[in-house]
Amino acid sequence: MEPDRLGRGNIFLHVVDISNPKEIWKFAEKFKNEHKLNVLINNAGCMVNNRELTEDGLEKNFATNTLGTYILTTALLPLLEKEADARVITVSSGGMLVQKLNISDLQSGNGTFDGTMVYAQNKRQQVVLTEQWAKAHRNIHFSVMHPGWADTPAVRSSMPDFYQKMKNTLRTEAQGADTVVWLAVSSEAIKLPSGLFFQDRQPVPTHLPLASTHSPPEDEEKLMEVLEEFSQKFKSTSPGT
Numbered sequence: 001m002e003p004d005r006l007g008r009g010n011i012f013l014h015v016v017d018i019s020n021p022k023e024i025w026k027f028a029e030k031f032k033n034e035h036k037l038n039v040l041i042n043n044a045g046c047m048v049n050n051r052e053l054t055e056d057g058l059e060k061n062f063a064t065n066t067l068g069t070y071i072l073t074t075a076l077l078p079l080l081e082k083e084a085d086a087r088v089i090t091v092s093s094g095g096m097l098v099q100k101l102n103i104s105d106l107q108s109g110n111g112t113f114d115g116t117m118v119y120a121q122n123k124r125q126q127v128v129l130t131e132q133w134a135k136a137h138r139n140i141h142f143s144v145m146h147p148g149w150a151d152t153p154a155v156r157s158s159m160p161d162f163y164q165k166m167k168n169t170l171r172t173e174a175q176g177a178d179t180v181v182w183l184a185v186s187s188e189a190i191k192l193p194s195g196l197f198f199q200d201r202q203p204v205p206t207h208l209p210l211a212s213t214h215s216p217p218e219d220e221e222k223l224m225e226v227l228e229e230f231s232q233k234f235k236s237t238s239p240g241t
Contacts, residue, residue, distance in 0.1 A: 018044040018068035019054050021234035028075035037079040039184045042069045042090040042126075049115030051108060056234070059107040061115065065122035066106070070129060070227040071234070077137060085190065086140045089183045090130055094146040094199070096123035097208050101215035103222050124213075127197055127206050128220050129227075134195025141190050143183045145198040147176035 012035075016027045031037075045065045052060045058067065073088060080086040099120045105111075108118045130144040182201050183189045189201075196203040207213050 018072065019046070019058070019060055019063040021056065021058075021063070021067060021071050021230065024068060024071045025075060025235050028072060032076070032079050035079075036083065037076055038083050038085065039087045039089070040073060040076055040080065041180060041184060042073060042088070043180070044068065045091065045119075045122075047115055047119040051113040059109070059118075061118045061122055062107050065119065066125045066129075067227060067230055069126060071231045073129075073133070074228075074231060077140070080140050081137070087184060087190070088130075088133065088140060088142045089180055090126050090142075090144045091180060092126045092130075092144045092146060092197070093120065093123040095120040096127055097206075097211070097213070099124040100213040101125065101128055101219055101223065103219050103226065106223075106226065125223060128215070128223055130197075131195045132220060132224050134193075138194075141194045143189070143194070143196055143198055145179050145183060146204075147171070147179065 014027060014031065017023050046061060048060045054060055054063050056063070069090060073090075080088065095116070099117070101124055102121060108121075127144050130142050133140070134142040179198055179201050183198060192203060197206045198204065
């Protein structure tokens, strides 16, 4: 690619389907052999409003938002562990505040399918992932954040009614990205504890007052176990790994 305005020409584009675990593994193994990594930002996501399955038989929201985030991050942890100031930022959503972690139906196969609530559940799962990673990998700084509701193509296509009602008050894409960039590069961010949930450059609670969204530690540990089982299953069937 052409050098950017700062004169850096080392910009590489890798196209990866984050809903495809085998493709993520293939990408990660190749990336580890060719690059170093200081900051990983998990920003890819989707809100599919009807229950759709990937070619691997995975519910598409879960495959992209939760399992894809888990596999990409854990596959690249060895690379991050080599750096002195490594950071992982996951873009979640304030929508997760209405959801309690539910490990009994990770692929939303029971009951009426509500894409908005499935997305919110995935975003709660991302918060749990971040908290668990922070405990397990002390020399990497993990954070998860809510960008605020921004005027993006994803919001327009996935939540058209919400967009029509709120379009005049939505944030710009740059405003939505501000805290992500701050968490990635700021010397102030790294002074705060690992594993926190952020909005507007400030750590904020992961539960609303009086909400019954707290989950027992065993459920959070079980989530990690199930995701690791999925991860290893697809690693063993991925060509080139």
